Every structure is written in structure tokens, then in C-alpha cells.
Amino acid sequence: MNYHLVLTRRCNLNCVYCHGGEETGPGTEVSYSLDDLEAFISRDRTPVTLLLYGGEPTLRIPLAQAVMDRFPDATFMLQTNALLLPRMGVEYVRRFHSILVSIDGREEVTDYYRSRGVYRRVLEAVRWLRRVGFEGDIVARMAVSQQSDIYREVRHLLDLRDPQFDHVHWQLNVVWDAEGNWTDFDGWVERSYKPGITRLAEDWFRAMRRGHVEGIVPFLPIMYTLLTGHGSRLRCGSGIDTFAIHVDGSIGVCPISPDWDFSIVGNIWDTDPGTLRDCMTVDEPCPSCDVYDVCGGRCLFANKQRLWGEEGFEKVCGTVRHLVNTLKSMIPEVQGLIDSGRIGTEDFNYPDHNNGCEIVP
Numbered sequence: 550m551n552y553h554l555v556l557t558r559r560c561n562l563n564c565v566y567c568h569g570g571e572e573t574g575p576g577t578e579v580s581y582s583l584d585d586l587e588a589f590i591s592r593d594r595t596p597v598t599l600l601l602y603g604g605e606p607t608l609r610i611p612l613a614q615a616v617m618d619r620f621p622d623a624t625f626m627l628q629t630n631a632l633l634l635p636r637m638g639v640e641y642v643r644r645f646h647s648i649l650v651s652i653d654g655r656e657e658v659t660d661y662y663r664s665r666g667v668y669r670r671v672l673e674a675v676r677w678l679r680r681v682g683f684e685g686d687i688v689a690r691m692a693v694s695q696q697s698d699i700y701r702e703v704r705h706l707l708d709l710r711d712p713q714f715d716h717v718h719w720q721l722n723v724v725w726d727a728e729g730n731w732t733d734f735d736g737w738v739e740r741s742y743k744p745g746i747t748r749l750a751e752d753w754f755r756a757m758r759r760g761h762v763e764g765i766v767p768f769l770p771i772m773y774t775l776l777t778g779h780g781s782r783l784r785c786g787s788g789i790d791t792f793a794i795h796v797d798g799s800i801g802v803c804p805i806s807p808d809w810d811f812s813i814v815g816n817i818w819d820t821d822p823g824t825l826r827d828c829m830t831v832d833e834p835c836p837s838c839d840v841y842d843v844c845g846g847r848c849l850f851a852n853k854q855r856l857w858g859e860e861g862f863e864k865v866c867g868t869v870r871h872l873v874n875t876l877k878s879m880i881p882e883v884q885g886l887i888d889s890g891r892i893g894t895e896d897f898n899y900p901d902h903n904n905g906c907e908i909v910p
């Protein structure tokens with residue numbers, strides 16, 4: 550099973566779209582012992598992946614290192630803003646299977662959302678990762694909101710060469726309340742996002758003709774499903790095989806929702822990991838949706854909570870449908886490239902472990 554370990558709820562940034570940076574006061578730090586955590590994890594009979602998460606996990610480097618020492622057989626992932634990443638130490642960073650680094654695209658867009666100077670500091674940290682010989686997957690993880698031009702932000706990150714990202718992933722800023730974040734979501738989707746996705750897909754196919762499948766995370770597994778028929782019940786795995794261990798030792802279906810009662814399904818003292826699997830799944834309209842196998846229901850939290858209301862939920866589904874339909878229209882040509890041996894079906898089979906990329910934006 551996969552566990553997001555929330556190492557602190559604090560963050561050293563306060564990004565405009567995030568509800569995390571301002572977390573202070575009691576209840577922000579891990580209050581269980583590593584012995585208790587080990588007793589829980591040792592009852593899990595499946596291979597364990599630990600995704601270090603926050604807040605900002607690199608604010609608690611000694612704790613992160615102690616966890617990595619405690620579970621030598623686990624697979625580790627890290628989701629970080631990268632500002633303090635080198636302090637983690639070479640030996641520890643080399644143990645990560647994937648490092649998801651928050652960066653939102655071009656410098657002016659990243660710095661607008663995340664603070665001035667952040668873009669350069671993030672790239673410096675990723676150069677350091679490359680310099681010290683990190684061989685895992687470095688994923689540029691974008692939050693996408695009104696100032697973002699999806700085509701230009703993704704292209705910018707894909708085309709960087711010093712440092713180079715292995716994959717680019719994005720999430721739309723559509724989970725929390727739209728208030729203050731969007732002035733014209735509908736207009737942005739129609740005039741910017743959807744045409745940008747179409748252009749990105751066209752570029753993606755051009756690169757495939759040269760034998761290269763670019764690492765655009767949301768495109769890869771969706772194309773894999775369209776090619777093979779292997780569908781998904783929820784691509785982030787929340788409530789199925791992926792859970793969050795919050796700072797107080799409670800276990801939730803999703804790392805972002807420690808304060809929502811529906812999301813808490815146990816705790817590390819009383820819960821047998823075996824009873825967690827498949828404990829929560831998405832509600833309608835997802836299971837009856839015609840693209841459910843491909844979309845997977847996008848986000849368990851949004852499905853249950855619907856902070857954007859029914860109408861808002863459907864608007865976001867419109868972005869998913871555009872993405873799915875764009876990729877679907879490419880199938881005959883992509884299949885042709887596979888049949889000719891230029892690319893392989895397995896090139897789209899990503900990720901090999903759940904690394905915290907939710908896949909569907």
C-alpha cells in the first residue's frame with residue numbers, strides 16, 4: 550500500500566492558490582512516535598511506498614531521515630518545493646524513487662504564484678540533484694490557475710535542458726473554493742486551457758513521430774488506457790490502495806483533507822492496514838460516466854466534497870472530457886507508430902509506482 554506521510558502541516562511558502570502556507574500553532578507537527586508508526590506499517594503485508602509530504606516535508610529533515618532509516622525496504626517518494634532540498638543530504642535523496650518538485654512553468658508565472666525568486670531557487674535545487682547523480686524520476690509538478698497558459702508553461706518545463714525534468718505534471722486549481730482565485734474560469738478554459746491542451750497534444754504526437762514520447766504525465770496513462778483498455782477506478786489511488794497518515798496519527802483517504810471527517814478512516818494504533826483497502830470509492834456521477842474507465846473519477850476529495858457545487862464539478866469534467874477526446878482522436882495515428890515499431894505501448898505505461906502524481910488534472 551501507499552502512504553502519504555505528512556511530516557508537518559507547516560510550509561515555508563504561502564502560494565496564492567494554496568490553503569496550507571498559513572498553518573501555524575498546535576497540531577501542525579507529528580505527535581506519534583516512530584515506534585507506533587513502525588508497529589502499524591509492519592502489519593501491512595504488501596510492499597509499502599511512503600510518500601513524504603507536508604506542508605513542506607523538508608522543514609523536518611531529521612524526521613524524514615529517521616523515517617527513511619526506520620523503513621529500509623520501503624519505496625520512497627518526495628513532494629517538495631525544493632527550496633531546502635539539498636539539506637536532505639546526498640545519501641538520502643538518492644534513495645527516492647521520484648521527487649515531485651513544485652514549479653508552475655515560466656519564471657514570471659512561478660514567481661507570481663509562489664513568491665519572487667522561487668523559480669531560480671527551484672532550478673538550482675534540481676541542478677544540484679542532477680549534479681549529485683540522482684537517478685530517479687524528477688517531476689515538475691505544476692499548479693495551474695488563471696495566470697497560467699498551459700501550453701507555454703508545460704512546453705517551457707519540457708524544453709528546459711539545464712536542468713532537465715523527466716516528467717511534467719499539473720493540477721488545476723479547482724479543488725478549493727473558487728473565490729479569489731478565478732475571475733473568469735469559463736473563459737480561461739475555452740480560450741486558453743482547451744486550445745492549449747490541443748496544441749500540446751499535437752506537439753506530443755510530432756515528437757512521437759521522431760521516436761520520442763515526451764513525459765507529459767496526464768497524457769501518458771490516459772493514452773495507455775485508450776490503447777490497452779486497462780482502465781482505472783481512481784488514478785491517485787485514494788481510498789483504494791493509497792492513504793495519508795496525518796500528523797496526529799489519524800489515517801485519511803487523502804493527504805489534503807485532514808480536517809474533513811468523511812476523509813478519516815482509521816488511525817495507526819487501532820487500524821489493521823488490510824481493512825483499509827477499497828474502503829472508499831467515488832460516488833455518482835463518476836461510476837456511470839461514459840469516460841469513467843479513462844478518467845477514473847479524477848479526485849475522491851472533489852467527488853465527495855464538491856466545493857465548487859454540482860455545476861462547478863461538471864465544468865471541471867468538461868476539461869477532462871476535452872483532454873480524453875483529444876487523445877482519443879490520436880489513437881489511429883499513435884497505433885500506427887506503435888505498429889511500425891517507432892514507439893512502444895509500454896512507453897505510455899506511467900508511473901510504475903504511485904509517485905503522488907494524481908494523473909487527471
Ligand code: SF4
Nearest residue numbers: 835838841844846866
Ligand atoms: S469526467 Fe467527471 S463525471 Fe466523468 S468520471 Fe471524470 S470526474 Fe467523474
Ligand code: SF4
Nearest residue numbers: 785803848849850907
Ligand atoms: S486527486 Fe483528490 S483525492 Fe486524490 S490525492 Fe489529490 S486531492 Fe486527494
